[in-house]
Each structure stands twice: as C-alpha cells, then as structure tokens.
Amino acid sequence: xxxxxxxxxxxxxxxxxxxxxxxxxxxxxxxxxxxxxxxxxxxxxxxxxxxxxxxxxxxxxxxxxxxxxxxxxxxxxxxxxxxxxxxxxxxxxxxxxxxxxxxxxxxxxxxxxxxxxxxxxxxxxxxxxxxxxxxxxxxxxxxxxxxxxxxxxxxxxxxxxxxxxxxxxxxxxxxxxxxxxxxxxxxxxxxxxxxxxxxxxxxxxxxxxxxxxxxxxxxxxxxxxxxxxxxxxxxxxxxxxxxxxxxxxxxxxxxxxxxxxxxxxxxxxxxxxxxxxxxxxxxxxxxxxxxxxxxxxxxxxxxxxxxxxxxxxxxxxxxxxxxxxxxxxxxxx
Amino acid sequence: xxxxxxxxxxxxxxxxxxxxxxxxxxxxxxxxxxxxxxxxxxxxxxxxxxxxxxxxxxxxxxxxxxxxxxxxxxxxxxxxxxxxxxxxxxxxxxxxxxxxxxxxxxxxxxxxxxxxxxxxxxxxxxxxxxxxxxxxxxxxxxxxxxxxxxxxxxxxxxxxxxxxxxxxxxxxxxxxxxxxxxxxxxxxxxxxxxxxxxxxxxxxxxxxxxxxxxxxxxxxxxxxxxxxxxxxxxxxxxxxxxxxxxxxxxxxxxxxxxxxxxxxxxxxxxxxxxxxxxxxxxxxxxxxxxxxxxxxxxxxxxxxxxxxxxxxxxxxxxxxxxxxxxxxxxxxxxxxxxxxxxx
Numbered sequence: 001x002x003x004x005x006x007x008x009x010x011x012x013x014x015x016x017x018x019x020x021x022x023x024x025x026x027x028x029x030x031x032x033x034x035x036x037x038x039x040x041x042x043x044x045x046x047x048x049x050x051x052x053x054x055x056x057x058x059x060x061x062x063x064x065x066x067x068x069x070x071x072x073x074x075x076x077x078x079x080x081x082x083x084x085x086x087x088x089x090x091x092x093x094x095x096x097x098x099x100x101x102x103x104x105x106x107x108x109x110x111x112x113x114x115x116x117x118x119x120x121x122x123x124x125x126x127x128x129x130x131x132x133x134x135x136x137x138x139x140x141x142x143x144x145x146x147x148x149x150x151x152x153x154x155x156x157x158x159x160x161x162x163x164x165x166x167x168x169x170x171x172x173x174x175x176x177x178x179x180x181x182x183x184x185x186x187x188x189x190x191x192x193x194x195x196x197x198x199x200x201x202x203x204x205x206x207x208x209x210x211x212x213x214x215x216x217x218x219x220x221x222x223x224x225x226x227x228x229x230x231x232x233x234x235x236x237x238x239x240x241x242x243x244x245x246x247x248x249x250x251x252x253x254x255x256x257x258x259x260x261x262x263x264x265x266x267x268x269x270x271x272x273x274x275x276x277x278x279x280x281x282x283x284x285x286x287x288x289x290x291x292x293x294x295x296x297x298x299x300x301x302x303x304x305x306x307x308x309x310x311x312x313x314x315x316x317x318x319x320x321x322x323x324x325x326x327x328x329x330x331x332x333x
Numbered sequence: 334x335x336x337x338x339x340x341x342x343x344x345x346x347x348x349x350x351x352x353x354x355x356x357x358x359x360x361x362x363x364x365x366x367x368x369x370x371x372x373x374x375x376x377x378x379x380x381x382x383x384x385x386x387x388x389x390x391x392x393x394x395x396x397x398x399x400x401x402x403x404x405x406x407x408x409x410x411x412x413x414x415x416x417x418x419x420x421x422x423x424x425x426x427x428x429x430x431x432x433x434x435x436x437x438x439x440x441x442x443x444x445x446x447x448x449x450x451x452x453x454x455x456x457x458x459x460x461x462x463x464x465x466x467x468x469x470x471x472x473x474x475x476x477x478x479x480x481x482x483x484x485x486x487x488x489x490x491x492x493x494x495x496x497x498x499x500x501x502x503x504x505x506x507x508x509x510x511x512x513x514x515x516x517x518x519x520x521x522x523x524x525x526x527x528x529x530x531x532x533x534x535x536x537x538x539x540x541x542x543x544x545x546x547x548x549x550x551x552x553x554x555x556x557x558x559x560x561x562x563x564x565x566x567x568x569x570x571x572x573x574x575x576x577x578x579x580x581x582x583x584x585x586x587x588x589x590x591x592x593x594x595x596x597x598x599x600x601x602x603x604x605x606x607x608x609x610x611x612x613x614x615x616x617x618x619x620x621x622x623x624x625x626x627x628x629x630x631x632x633x634x635x636x637x638x639x640x641x642x643x644x645x646x647x648x649x650x651x652x653x654x655x656x657x658x659x660x661x662x663x664x665x666x667x668x669x670x671x672x673x674x675x676x
Contacts, residue, residue, distance in 0.1 A: 014597070016443055089653050097627060132515070137672070155516075171551070172551055172552070172559055173551075173559065173560075174550050174554070174559055174560030174561070174562075175510075175513070175514060175550050175551075175560055175562075176514045176560060176562070177560075178510075178511075179511040190488075213510055214509050214510045215507055215508075215606075215607035215608055215611070216607075217505075218509075219507075221509060223509050223510075224508075224509030224511065224512075225509075225512060226509075226511075250352070251608045251612055252607075252611035252612050253607055253615055253619070254614045255612070255616060256615065256616060256619055270551075271551035271588070272587045272588050272609060273608060274553055275551075275587075275588035276587055276588050276591060276609070276612045276613055276616075277612050277613075277616050279588050279591070279592060280591050280592060280613055280616050280617065281616065283592045
C-alpha cells in the first residue's frame with residue numbers, strides 16, 4: 001500500500017500517572033502499526049520521553065508545535081503541546097493536571113479528525129477521576145467527543161475482541177433502572193446502530209446475537225417476560241429490515257457461541273452482561289470503539305492500571321488492537 | 334465421618350434426556366475417567382434396552398446398595414425401583430415421572446441412612462414432572478424438603494457452581510431479573526455467605542475460605558451513583574460477615590473480578606443474580622462445571638447441563654460434567670461429617 005493512502009490516526013496520550021505514556025511509546029514503536037497507519041501523536045514530548053524510557057523503546061519522530069500544519073508520512077509526527085512537565089506527575093495518583101493533559105490531547109486529536117486532517121482517533125487510557133478533577137462536568141468520552149466533533153446519529157460504545165463485537169442497550173445505569181429502559185425503540189436503535197457501525201467496519205452483513213435479559217432468557221416466560229414482550233419483537237422486526245439478528249439467547253452461553261464463530265456480535269441488555277464475558281475472554285486485547293461519529297474512535301478497553309504503572313510490564317496488546325481497528329475502519333471510509 | 338468404601342448414589346433423572354446414556358458411558362469408561370464406584374437407582378431393563386439401542390456393551394446387574402461397590406468392577410449396578418421406565422430418547426413421557434421422582438427419594442433415603450456416601454442427580458425435566466403432580470419449584474427445593482422430612486430441621490440450600498477454575502454462588506437464582514433488587518437483602522446475603530463459608534470449610538477442607546462478594550450494579554454502584562444497593566445492602570452484608578470472622582471482601586465490580594489474577598485472591602465468588610454467576614463459569618468451564626448443593630445434611634452434586642432432548646439417544650452428549658460431579662461428590666463426602674451412622 002503506498003503511504004499516502006494509509007489512514008492518518010491521531011493518537012492522544014492518556015492519563016500520565018498510569019500506563020498510558022509507556023503504552024503510547026510501545027505502540028508507536030511497533031512496525032506493524034506504522035505499516036497500517038500514519039501516526040500523529042499528541043502530547044508532551046517530555047512525558048512521551050519518560051514513556052519511552054519505561055518501555056525501553058525509541059522511535060524516530062518529526063516533532064511539531066501546536067497549530068503547525070501536518071504532512072503525515074512514514075515517520076510518525078509528534079505534536080508537542082508542551083503542557084506537562086513529567087517532574088510534576090505523581091505516579092499512580094489521579095490528578096487534575098493529568099486530567100487536563102489528557103483532555104487537551106484528546107481535544108486536539110478530535111479536532112484534527114473533525115477538520116479532515118486525520119481519518120481516525122485513538123487514545124491511551126484516561127482516568128475518569130482525573131478527568132472530572134480537570135473538568136467537573138466531564139461525563140464520558142462519548143459526550144465529550146460529541147461536544148468537540150459533533151454526532152452523525154445516536155452514539156454508542158462497542159467492545160471489540162478480535163473479530164467479536166459487543167454492544168449494549170443500557171450501560172451506566174442502576175440495575176433497578178434497566179427494565180424500564182428496555183423499550184422496543186431503545187433496543188431497536190441499539191441494534192440498528194450496531195449493524196451500521198459493523199458494516200462501516202467491513203462486515204458485509206453482521207450476524208448479531210441478541211441476549212435475553214432474564215436467566216435462561218426467561219425460560220418461556222417462567223423467569224420474566226421481557227424476552228417475549230419486547231426483545232423478541234425487536235429481533236423479528238429487525239429481520240424484516242435486513243438486519244441479521246437472532247435471539248433472544250440465554251446470556252450465559254451466547255458469548256461462547258459467538259466466540260466459536262456463530263455470530264459476529266452480541267447485543268447485551270445491561271453493562272455487566274457483556275463486560276463480564278468480554279473481559280474474561282480477552283482482558284489484554286479488548287478494544288472500546290466509540291461508534292456514531294464521522295470517524296472511528298478506538299481505545300484499549302482496560303484502564304490506567306496504576307498498580308503496574310512505570311514498570312514497563314503493561315501489555316500493549318489492546319492498544320495495538322485499538323490502532324489496527326481504527327486503521328481498518330478508517331481505510332474503509 | 335462417612336466410612337470409606339461407600340458408593341455414590343446416582344439418580345435416574347429424566348429418562349428421555351441424555352442422563353441414561355451418560356450413565357452407561359461413564360460406567361463403560363470408568364477406568365479412563367477414574368470415577369468412584371456408584372450405583373444408579375432406576376429400572377435395570379431400561380438401562381439394558383438403552384445400552385442395546387446405543388450399541389454399547391454394558392452389563393447391567395440388579396443389586397442392593399450394599400452390593401454396589403463389589404459389583405461396580407464387572408457391571409453397572411442398578412438398584413431397582415418397582416417401576417418400569419419406558420420413555421424414548423428425546424420423547425419425554427409423563428408415565429416415567431413417578432420413577433424419576435422415586436429415584437430421588439430413594440437416593441436421599443440411602444445417603445441419610447449411610448448406604449451411600451453422597452448423591453449425584455441426573456438432570457430432570459420440570460415440565461414433565463409438573464404434569465404428573467410434582468409441585469416443587471425445582472430439584473434443589475425438592476431435596477431440601479426431603480432433607481427437612483428426614484431431619485426435622487429447616488434446610489437452606491445454597492447453589493454452588495464449582496470448577497477447577499472458578500467457584501460461584503448465586504445469591505438469587507431462578508427469578509425474573511427485575512425482581513432481584515427487591516429480593517436481595519442484607520440477611521439473605523449474610524445467610525448465603527455463612528453457609529458457603531461453613532461448607533467450604535467442612536466439605537472442601539478450605540481452612541479459611543475467602544469470599545469475594547460481587548456488587549449488583551455496574552462498577553459496584555460507584556458509591557451510589559449507579560445504584561444504591563451496593564452501598565446500602567451489599568456493603569453492610571460484607572461487613573456483617575467480616576464481623577463473624579468470615580474472610581469476605583466486596584462489593585466488587587463484577588466485570589473485573591473473574592480474570593485469572595483476580596480469581597487467585599478468593600475461593601468463591603458470591604454473585605447477586607443468576608447470570609452474574611453463570612456467565613463467568615460457563616465462559617471458563619463450559620463442559621466441566623459441577624453444581625453442588627450446600628446447606629443440606631448430605632453431599633449432593635449434579636452435572637451442570639440439562640436434559641438436552643435434542644441430542645438424546647445419539648451418544649453425542651459430553652460426559653465431562655457427570656464425571657466431574659461423581660468425582661467431586663466422592664471427594665467432598667470423604668471429609669463430610671454426617672448425621673447418618675453406618676448400619
């Protein structure tokens with residue numbers, strides 16, 4: 001592939017107190033990643049240098065200043081915002097300065113993509129507490145990304161492990177609030193968004209398994225009626241609209257079936273229903289994809305891992321997978 | 334202690350399901366699987382006919398429980414019920430329901446009287462039993478009732494799903510998920526944790542069982558912002574268990590407590606609802622999980638699969654879970670103090 005057709009990925013450095021600096025350095029050093037994409041890393045050169053030291057890698061980069069125009073090529077570019085002295089970073093402590101650092105990097109990356117200067121955005125892990133210290137109204141990455149880059153439709157978070165996708169109808173809400181949120185419209189919207197995002201990622205006709213809500217998917221109504229009253233009608237309606245959805249299936253075995261190749265995705269009804277299985281099947285490789293934007297946004301599914309930060313032992317697998325997924329999706333746009 | 338050398342009692346289960354062929358298969362491959370001596374309670378002619386239909390060579394011998402161990406090397410020992418079993422594979426037939434129920438009753442009587450060390454139950458089909466007047470909500474509830482009848486004391490059964498990778502206890506089980514919130518109480522979690530800790534000590538020989546208690550809500554509620562139950566119900570239950578000297582931690586976010594590094598820090602995970610427990614154990618140990626009922630005056634295990642009518646009679650069913658259930662029953666009953674005295 002000639003280099004100018006390789007997608008440009010804006011990679012924002014995440015929380016400086018955890019494993020993000022070392023992961024950023026590690027992933028940039030991977031020839032496979034540079035083969036798949038032209039990289040623009042956004043952060044502070046000094047923090048990045050610390051990350052390189054911890055990771056034991058060095059990569060030649062073209063360093064530019066904030067606002068400078070970019071000509072991305074084979075050599076990765078580093079946009080040096082010069083906004084954080086690593087001497088002020090206390091390892092494994094969520095701090096306002098760290099939150100501001102990550103937010104500024106991420107905002108810069110989103111603006112590059114919004115303005116057509118990058119084809120996809122990726123970032124190493126944020127620390128939610130630090131983000132909220134820096135910006136009290138910070139809700140989540142979707143809300144912030146929508147504010148900076150605008151939405152093209154409903155947005156949702158997907159978890160991707162190898163080729164298996166997981167989308168959820170409800171996410172960060174109390175379990176007691178889930179049943180009322182499981183409406184026909186809401187499930188259908190999640191299903192359509194999953195189908196659309198997966199097509200954008202290259203699945204011709206994604207096969208989506210829809211999980212039930214109750215134990216044994218309600219066991220024909222013996223353990224709850226949501227399957228019969230709401231979920232199944234959505235699956236039937238989706239089928240008529242050309243979406244390859246099946247279900248509802250019992251949640252305790254649907255992931256095994258999907259993993260064995262029967263499905264490309266599982267749509268789950270609540271947060272832990274999908275998160276437990278996905279994290280078990282690939283804690284070190286899972287990717288979070290923010291769908292619903294004009295460009296793909298991918299990040300490792302794991303967090304800042306304060307307990308192992310600075311040791312250079314953090315696995316780069318999920319960050320690597322996040323960049324490859326972003327590159328693959330961007331290349332199809 | 335249960336005297337060494339007692340056999341394990343295995344129930345008939347649903348005769349139209351995969352239970353009978355797995356029973357025959359496990360006996361036939363008893364050396365390969367290293368299963369403990371067991372006998373099955375049912376109809377000897379039914380097992381002969383099923384073996385012939387499957388084309389496998391399994392001699393079947395009618396025995397009393399006391400003859401089971403000496404017979405086990407040469408033939409599948411069957412303790413007969415006075416009932417014919419006629420159901421065909423994949424075709425459940427209510428006329429076999431009395432035999433399925435009687436087999437469970439007899440197995441409990443045997444283990445309570447010291448004729449068997451433990452009981453292992455083959456899967457039943459509740460719908461079939463309901464048609465013949467069975468009124469219990471499930472297998473486990475029926476066993477608890479039989480235990481209460483035998484001892485005159487209330488039995489609080491607790492379901493433990495065990496595998497070498499992970500052990501889980503669902504605090505609530507077969508009810509609509511929307512009803513879990515109202516069913517959960519500090520008392521229920523404490524009582525379940527107490528029974529779990531006691532039986533892991535007494536039966537599994539774990540000196541000081543470590544309990545990891547899952548939160549109900551995403552991220553274990555994030556201090557109440559994603560649901561109040563973790564702060565108001567689960568956390569106080571954990572504190573109460575700790576006050577009793579039980580090594581309990583939690584509430585823990587359910588999505589990060591099951592990977593290998595996390596699992597190394599506890600012996601059992603207490604989960605707030607069915608799928609919170611079943612998703613991780615099925616993902617980790619799909620074919621060799623064992624269902625253990627704690628809180629009863631005897632050891633009961635069962636394979637972690639159902640009747641599988643769709644493949645019954647084909648010989649395709651995987652015996653791993655029944656093998657694991659038999660082995661675990663023998664292992665944990667060997668160290669279980671029992672009410673029964675051998676006669």
